[in-house]
Amino acid sequence: MEFRTRPAALDDAPAIHAIIAANEQLWHGLVQAVPDAVAADLQRPLINLDLDTRVVEAAGQVVAWAWVHGGRRAQLDVHPSDVGRGLGTDLLDWAEARAREHGSDWLAQTVDDADLAGTKILRDRGYEVLATNWLLERPVDGDEPMLPDGVTLRPFETADAHTVHQVIQDAFDEWQPRRHEYDEWAGTSIERDSFDAELSPVAVADDQIVGAAISLELPGSPNGYVEQLAVRRDFRGHGVARALLTYAALEAGRRGKKTLTLWTHSGTGALAMYERLGMRVRRSTTVYRTQL
Numbered sequence: 001m002e003f004r005t006r007p008a009a010l011d012d013a014p015a016i017h018a019i020i021a022a023n024e025q026l027w028h029g030l031v032q033a034v035p036d037a038v039a040a041d042l043q044r045p046l047i048n049l050d051l052d053t054r055v056v057e058a059a060g061q062v063v064a065w066a067w068v069h070g071g072r073r074a075q076l077d078v079h080p081s082d083v084g085r086g087l088g089t090d091l092l093d094w095a096e097a098r099a100r101e102h103g104s105d106w107l108a109q110t111v112d113d114a115d116l117a118g119t120k121i122l123r124d125r126g127y128e129v130l131a132t133n134w135l136l137e138r139p140v141d142g143d144e145p146m147l148p149d150g151v152t153l154r155p156f157e158t159a160d161a162h163t164v165h166q167v168i169q170d171a172f173d174e175w176q177p178r179r180h181e182y183d184e185w186a187g188t189s190i191e192r193d194s195f196d197a198e199l200s201p202v203a204v205a206d207d208q209i210v211g212a213a214i215s216l217e218l219p220g221s222p223n224g225y226v227e228q229l230a231v232r233r234d235f236r237g238h239g240v241a242r243a244l245l246t247y248a249a250l251e252a253g254r255r256g257k258k259t260l261t262l263w264t265h266s267g268t269g270a271l272a273m274y275e276r277l278g279m280r281v282r283r284s285t286t287v288y289r290t291q292l
């Protein structure tokens with residue numbers, strides 16, 4: 001079979017999502033990836049499509065892709081019907097070379113723990129484990145959220161955007177290596193087609209937003225999905241996060257969803273909290289890193 005490699009275009013987003021979805025279907029029997037995630041990623045401010053992305057085509061079909069974000073983080077996916085043809089190794093060579101061009105001395109990549117072939121390629125190359133991501137789930141029934149005195153919940157409104165950005169990024173700054181400025185944050189959250197304001201509560205105290213959950217709608221999926229959750233530091237430890245999650249879960253249940261899901265990263269230290277809130281791990285991915 002003849003393979004052709006070229007930079008990705010925005011129009012490739014649905015085909016790239018289809019590769020990611022085919023792998024999730026194979027490994028987990030269920031697709032979790034949100035359809036508009038790839039388009040949002042390809043439009044991130046740090047991405048130059050010509051330099052930072054590649055797709056591999058066979059007979060006019062996109063069968064694999066890769067990108068390098070900020071010179072430090074790569075993702076690559078090969079369609080299940082084309083694994084074992086060396087496409088992943090070629091794309092990894094490209095990603096490492098691209099990261100070096102950026103002047104980066106390391107490169108990280110997240111791999112589904114069910115992706116045995118991808119995991120083997122990275123381990124054989126000497127990549128080391130940097131972190132774990134867990135996909136957590138909780139039921140969508142239960143009691144109405146309990147709130148501390150003076151705190152109320154209501155759905156996100158457009159006028160909240162800049163304050164919610166600040167609350168979330170201030171909280172994420174505690175563990176995230178790089179702050180996402182407003183445009184990047186909005187482009188990957190509230191400006192996405194899948195963003196669902198009704199399922200995205202904000203917590204308000206004295207007319208100030210002190211916490212927020214950002215939810216995305218996965219059409220046709222049995223899962224409700226929270227993309228981000230944060231509580232302002234001076235309001236922590238009073239059940240605000242618990243209330244935000246419960247609100248999102250009950251609302252998702254009213255929409256006919258079966259579970260509420262979210263991803264968390266070992267760097268946040270939040271796994272223990274989510275387990276206290278009755279969430280359980282459904283599956284995981286591993287972040288691998290290599291020195292270049």
Ligand SMILES: CC(C)(COP(=O)(O)OP(=O)(O)OC[C@H]1O[C@@H](n2cnc3c(N)ncnc32)[C@H](O)[C@@H]1OP(=O)(O)O)[C@@H](O)C(=O)NCCC(=O)NCCS
Pocket residue numbers: 171172174229230231232235236237238239240241242243263264265268269270272273274276277
């Ligand atoms: C994680 C975060 C949202 C928790 O907010 P919070 O309002 O303080 O959480 P709650 O008060 O609702 O706590 C809920 C439960 O989790 C427990 N908990 C909270 N943080 C915890 C932690 N780091 N480890 C273990 N348990 C924790 C609480 O004790 C409480 O349990 P209890 O009701 O049985 O006493 C907040 O600390 C935050 O914004 N952190 C930074 C952003 C972040 O990491 N977000 C999650 C990324 S996926």
